[in-house]
Amino acid sequence: MRVLVVGGSGYVGNLVVPRLAEHHLVRVLDPRPPDAAVEHLAGSALDYDALAAGLVGMDAVIHAAMGSHDWDTPAGAADNLSVNVTSVHLTLLAAHRAGVPHAVHVSSMSVYQDLMERRLSDESVPPDATDPYGLSKRLGEEVCRAAVAQWGLSVNILRLTWPTPDELWPAWGALGGSERLLAADGTPVDATAASDLAQALLAALEHRDGLQVFTISGDRSAKLWSVERARRTLGWEPTFPRG
Numbered sequence: 508m509r510v511l512v513v514g515g516s517g518y519v520g521n522l523v524v525p526r527l528a529e530h531h532l533v534r535v536l537d538p539r540p541p542d543a544a545v546e547h548l549a550g551s552a553l554d555y556d557a558l559a560a561g562l563v564g565m566d567a568v569i570h571a572a573m574g575s576h577d578w579d580t581p582a583g584a585a586d587n588l589s590v591n592v593t594s595v596h597l598t599l600l601a602a603h604r605a606g607v608p609h610a611v612h613v614s615s616m617s618v619y620q621d622l623m624e625r626r627l628s629d630e631s632v633p634p635d636a637t638d639p640y641g642l643s644k645r646l647g648e649e650v651c652r653a654a655v656a657q658w659g660l661s662v663n664i665l666r667l668t669w670p671t672p673d674e675l676w677p678a679w680g681a682l683g684g685s686e687r688l689l690a691a692d693g694t695p696v697d698a699t700a701a702s703d704l705a706q707a708l709l710a711a712l713e714h715r716d717g718l719q720v721f722t723i724s725g726d727r728s729a730k731l732w733s734v735e736r737a738r739r740t741l742g743w744e745p746t747f748p749r750g
């Protein structure tokens with residue numbers, strides 16, 4: 508399959524692109540280059556023409572771009588919403604117009620507030636985050652829902668929890684260190700190993716059935732969230748470090 512990864516040069520992109528490239532022909536659209544030696548198109552997902560160019564010849568698209576993390580400044584808040592919401596819409600619009608029928612949207616369990624303080628039975632629990640990042644991820648998911656309804660695309664939304672390099676698991680590595688996450692009651696929460704995450708993306712590239720939402724978590728310790736839906740539908744469950 509030929510796959511465009513929008514925003515494939517960030518933390519998550521660099522965790523998974525090398526593994527995706529073992530199975531598919533990968534092109535990355537991102538202002539900055541990816542670590543892996545894959546085709547790179549320098550450009551913004553807020554630029555429709557760049558998206559249209561990036562989608563030429565593709566079979567599927569993964570949206571993994573993320574806007575500014577500087578949510579407390581007005582400029583950062585605006586970029587967060589632009590990339591996490593508007594660029595999702597433009598990506599799916601460009602995919603629709605290019606005849607690319609399938610997308611995987613990288614979302615986050617941050618669509619829920621108080622994530623570490625409660626158990627969530629399954630993906631049907633309504634997202635309720637109101638912080639700038641969680642809100643933008645909620646809205647990004649709604650954009651996917653609308654694209655499926657309007658244009659008949661299939662979109663798999665993957666709600667990630669704490670992706671991390673294999674060598675750091677079960678700690679989380681996003682902030683440059685190695686952070687062991689804890690639930691509100693002090694129970695450790697395992698991060699999601701890059702190899703498990705890549706397997707989830709590979710499965711999500713194959714499965715096509717309208718709009719589907721999956722919790723993707725490598726945690727086997729606190730068990731706050733269930734990956735039963737991904738196991739049943741995608742045939743995915745975390746296996747690292749067993750392999």
Ligand SMILES: NC(=O)c1ccc[n+]([C@@H]2O[C@H](COP(=O)([O-])OP(=O)(O)OC[C@H]3O[C@@H](n4cnc5c(N)ncnc54)[C@H](O)[C@@H]3O)[C@@H](O)[C@H]2O)c1
Pocket residue numbers: 513514515516517518519520536537538539550551552553570571572573574590594613614615616644667668669670681
């Ligand atoms: N990091 C985590 O722990 C974590 C957890 C759960 C979900 N996620 C999700 O993973 C995805 C990627 O997050 P990340 O941690 O890799 O973020 P990141 O900031 O490390 O990387 C984001 C990438 O998007 C690119 N980008 C920014 N604006 C762009 C634009 N206009 N067009 C194209 N590319 C653009 C950046 O250059 C960067 O390469 C996001 O959807 C995020 O919500 C991340």
